Structure formats: structure tokens, C-alpha cells
Amino acid sequence: MTHEAGWAHAPGALRGPSWLRPPSDPNDLVPLLWSATATKVEGDLVVGGVSMSDLVAEHASPAYVLDEADFRARAGAFRDAFNDYDVYYAGKAFLCTEVVRWVKDEGLCLDVCSPGELLVALRADFDPARIGYHGNNKTVPELERAVEAGVGRIVLDSFAEIERLAEVAAQAGTTQGVMIRVTAGVEAHTHEYIATAHEDQKFGFSITSGDALEAVRRVLAAPGLDLLGLHSHIGSQIFDSSGFEVAARRVLALHARVSAELSVVMPEMDLGGGFGIAYTTQDDPSEPSRLAAEMTEIVAHECRALQVDPPRLSIEPGRAIVGPAMCTVYTVGTVKPVALDGGAVRTYVSVDGGMSDNIRTALYDADYSCTLAARRSDAPPVLARVVGKHCEAGDIVVRDEFLPGDVEPGDLLAVPGTGAYCRSMASNYNHSLRPPVIAVRDGAARVVVRRETEDDLLATDVGA
Structure with missing residues (x-):
């Protein structure tokens, strides 16, 4: 033809x-x-x-x-670019015992969202204090398992889960570090199934409705829970930092409000991530160094405007390492x-x-x-x-x-x-x-x- x-x-x-x-x-x-x-x-x-x-x-x-060398290089690029952050590898993207060892070797933290992912992490002798545990419907047995393992932070997603974890921590006679997942009302430019910061979806506590602030109050009232900070995630396959600017502004505003109204300074904040990769020539992902510079400046600018000290930040690159x-x-x-x-x-x-x-x-x-x-x-x-x-x-x-x-x-x-x-x-x-x-x-x-x-x-x- x-x-x-x-x-x-x-x-x-x-x-x-x-x-x-x-x-x-x-x-x-x-x-x-x-x-x-x-x-x-x-x-x-x-x-x-x-x-x-x-x-x-x-x-x-x-x-x-x-490609092991490529995996390690990408992990190291995020570690070095976000050198003042905790970088959490997304276990849900791909996980096996050997990959957990690579994650550990490269100095990253690990995000899991199921008992199976936690099992693989522990099998590879990953430090549980460097593990974050996600999920919108964590059962009592899996919360018990996470607490018993010594998971560093559990990301809370509902009022029922706050009560559930508080009871588990009390029965274990321990104090569990937690973060509160909040929805910032940001429409990420991605597929609707992987956009996670808008209001009409299953994850997190809404900032605009007041549920997020109420969740903070309930966690602070639970003696077995140690509130580390707020967690925000705007979606997956994100190519630039523009969406993070709006989300960070809203989450940091809540962070400052908690400090002013409840006299509590939360030491940490997780900005999520979900950074994109190139599947075809139409995709144009950003380099980790550029993302780090832009996100750090966004947080610094908002903290100056709110007159609060920047919290220790975490990110979750998602598919960008293993993809x-x-x-x-x-x-x-x-x-x-x-x-x-x-x-x-x-x-x-x-x-x-x-x-x-x-x-x-x-x-x-x-x-x-x-x-x-x-x-x-x-x-x-x-x-x-x-x-x-x-x-x-x-x-x-x-x-x-x-x-x-x-x-x-x-x-x-x-x-x-x-x-x-x-x-x-x-x-x-x-x-x-x-x-x-x-x-x-x-x-x-x-x-x-x-x-x-x-x-x-x-x-x-x-x-x-």
C-alpha cells in the first residue's frame, strides 16, 4: 500500500x-x-x-x-534526589523476597497494604520500623499482626479503623505510630480508577467536610496511638508536581490548624507520589531531581506563608521504580x-x-x-x-x-x-x-x- x-x-x-x-x-x-x-x-x-x-x-x-541494575539505579535516584525525605517503595507495584532485599540495600522504606505483602517483607528481614501499612479496610487480625511485627506507621483510613487499632494497641500494651490519610479534593489528571484525592472515592478523610480534623481529634484522644502526621495521595501515573501544589496547600493548612487549635505539632507528613513512567512516546515523566526540587519548594513556600516549621516529609514513588x-x-x-x-x-x-x-x-x-x-x-x-x-x-x-x-x-x-x-x-x-x-x-x-x-x-x- x-x-x-x-x-x-x-x-x-x-x-x-x-x-x-x-x-x-x-x-x-x-x-x-x-x-x-x-x-x-x-x-x-x-x-x-x-x-x-x-x-x-x-x-x-x-x-x-x-533488570536488577535498572531497578537499583531508579531506587537510588529517588533516594538521592529526596535525600531529606523518607522514600517508600510501593510493595503493591511488585513485590517478592529478592526485591525487598534490593529495597533494603538501597536505603528505602517500604509501603505494604496487605498481610501477604507484610509477610514477604518480614521474610526478607526488612526492618518493620521502616514499613508503612496502608489499606481502607484493615481487619482486626491484620492490625494485630502489624502491631505485633512492630510496623513503624499504620495509615488510618476510617473512624472505625481508629477505634479498631486503638483497641488492638491497648490489648498489646503498646503505642502504635499512625498517620491519617486525608483527601485534599484534587482532581489528578489520570485514569479515574487511579485518581485518589478527589472527594467521591473510598480512601481517606475529607478535609473540606471536617472529617479529617475530627479524625485527628479522635486519634489524639486514643492513648495507644501516636499521631505522626497527615498522609495525602493524589493518584497514580502523575507526570509533574502541579497537582501536589494544591494538595500540599490544603494539607499543610490542616497541619497548621491542628497546631494552632489543638496545640499539637505533628512531626511528619506524607505527600504521596504515584509518579508516572513512559509506556509510549506520548508519555513524558519528570526526573526525580526535578520532582524533588519542585515539591520541596512547594512545601517550603506554604510553610512560610503559614508560619509553621516544615515537617519531615515522605513520598511514595509508586510504579516509577519498578515499572x-x-x-x-x-x-x-x-x-x-x-x-x-x-x-x-x-x-x-x-x-x-x-x-x-x-x-x-x-x-x-x-x-x-x-x-x-x-x-x-x-x-x-x-x-x-x-x-x-x-x-x-x-x-x-x-x-x-x-x-x-x-x-x-x-x-x-x-x-x-x-x-x-x-x-x-x-x-x-x-x-x-x-x-x-x-x-x-x-x-x-x-x-x-x-x-x-x-x-x-x-x-x-x-x-x-
Whole structure:
């Protein structure tokens, strides 16, 4: 299909999203989307010095590939940029025992939000005093477990939880450090499911309604609770500091009001985070150093205006550490050109995974990129849709991407930016087996989470 103005102007051409442009060479990597060690060697994708062809030959596909050097570098970048802050790694993004050890090595704190995440952290001998515990509906048993473990701070999310934790602390004969999660009424520019600071959602106490101040009063009245400060989180996949400016103003105003009216100086404040990463060329994430400078100035400015001393600050980078550090490698099973109205043709490339290992495309309408991972092609690019093997029309991995026109069964495809929420949200849908996580560094690959087996799949089925 040719046209003097380009492929998109040809009769029957299928047009992708406005931001997606046909590449001059579909074999090339876009560095912004990949971990730092990812490169192509004669068409073979190499990550951490390990060839994806060799990795799949040994471990099969699909597989998550975790670039250890990249993970550590990103963790260190946030630690160094926010050197006067406590930086909390988001366990919910991706967690396993080995990753907890990396987090500990790099001097970060750890955020967990379930008994399972706490279990993994303690298994890796992570200092519980450096753990924060989130969640909007923590049960008595999990609060007891957190208190017994010595978790440094529990982030309170409801009046019922204040009473619940106060009773647990009293029974344990201890004082538990807590923060109060507040909603600042900020509409973050992100998907509605991951925007968390507006009023109409399940997290936190509203500042505008007065619930946040009442929560402060109730915590102060509970002898077994030590109020460390306020916690605010405006959402996830946030690219700049503009939303934090409004949130910080409102949260610091409440911080100052507590000091003035209740004569209590809270020593800490958590600004949240949820910093974004580049999934495609339309994304433009900020560097940690820029975010740190801007957020620090925002807080300093507001504290000067309110005439209060700045509290010790915490942030939670979210996906920004592990997200770009991982890719997923698949094997192509079928390639199916599908004729559409107007004479256009969409090329469906089916791989051996799908929504069971990456639900984000179906759940959030998320965009991803991909590349041919085991050979170089001289074929011109075609607009393709990469789909999974599950019994769902919405089982899409990459909605739109240019791939070489000769992509065929047996080829390897790799999708970057899958470190956050892909393995952690993976499922056994269609009774599929969840893929392994393979850490790569300096030419060596090691399994840090093994592939599930059929025995694993049947282990909880008591019908036999």
C-alpha cells in the first residue's frame, strides 16, 4: 500500500492513535520506554547482558524480565534526589523476597497494604520500623499482626479503623505510630480508577467536610496511638508536581490548624507520589531531581506563608521504580490479518500470554509498546494489535504498535514497562499459569519468582 503523502493517506489505510507515528526502522528501541541496560544486538533484544532468545530457550515464555541494575539505579535516584525525605517503595507495584532485599540495600522504606505483602517483607528481614501499612479496610487480625511485627506507621483510613487499632494497641500494651490519610479534593489528571484525592472515592478523610480534623481529634484522644502526621495521595501515573501544589496547600493548612487549635505539632507528613513512567512516546515523566526540587519548594513556600516549621516529609514513588525496570517477553502464536470496513486491514498478532499476565490494557485502557525481540527484519512496518490467548475480545496486550510486516508465528515479542501492577495483578484466568519473574544482571539470569505449575493450580482445589 503506497501513497505519495505516506501510508496513512492511502485508500483503506488503518490509522492508529494521533501520537503514534510509523518508525523509520521498526527494529529500533525507544530508550525512554526501556530499562537502562536494554539494547538490540543484531535484532536480538538483550537486557542485563542476557539475550531474550537464550532466556526463552531456557525458561520458556511468557516471562517477566527484571533488570536488577535498572531497578537499583531508579531506587537510588529517588533516594538521592529526596535525600531529606523518607522514600517508600510501593510493595503493591511488585513485590517478592529478592526485591525487598534490593529495597533494603538501597536505603528505602517500604509501603505494604496487605498481610501477604507484610509477610514477604518480614521474610526478607526488612526492618518493620521502616514499613508503612496502608489499606481502607484493615481487619482486626491484620492490625494485630502489624502491631505485633512492630510496623513503624499504620495509615488510618476510617473512624472505625481508629477505634479498631486503638483497641488492638491497648490489648498489646503498646503505642502504635499512625498517620491519617486525608483527601485534599484534587482532581489528578489520570485514569479515574487511579485518581485518589478527589472527594467521591473510598480512601481517606475529607478535609473540606471536617472529617479529617475530627479524625485527628479522635486519634489524639486514643492513648495507644501516636499521631505522626497527615498522609495525602493524589493518584497514580502523575507526570509533574502541579497537582501536589494544591494538595500540599490544603494539607499543610490542616497541619497548621491542628497546631494552632489543638496545640499539637505533628512531626511528619506524607505527600504521596504515584509518579508516572513512559509506556509510549506520548508519555513524558519528570526526573526525580526535578520532582524533588519542585515539591520541596512547594512545601517550603506554604510553610512560610503559614508560619509553621516544615515537617519531615515522605513520598511514595509508586510504579516509577519498578515499572520501567521490567519487560515481558512472549512468543507469537498466530498472525491474522482482519479486513475492516473501507478496505482497511488490522493485523492481529496473538501471543502466549494476555490479560492474565497484564490486565492493565483491559482494566485501564492502558497503552503499551512492543518490539520484535529475537531477530532483525527488513520488512516495512505495519500497524498491528497484539492480543492474548484468553477467551475475551478485550484480551489486548498492545492496542496499537508498528511491527515489521513479516512478523510470524514463533517470533518473540517484548513489551516494556511491565514492572508495575502486571505480575502483582496477574491471575489464573482460564486456569492459566502465572509466568516467572527472572532477574537479569551482568549477563546472568536467575529466577526470583518461579513459573506456576499444574500442581500449583490444583493445590487449592479440594474436589478430588
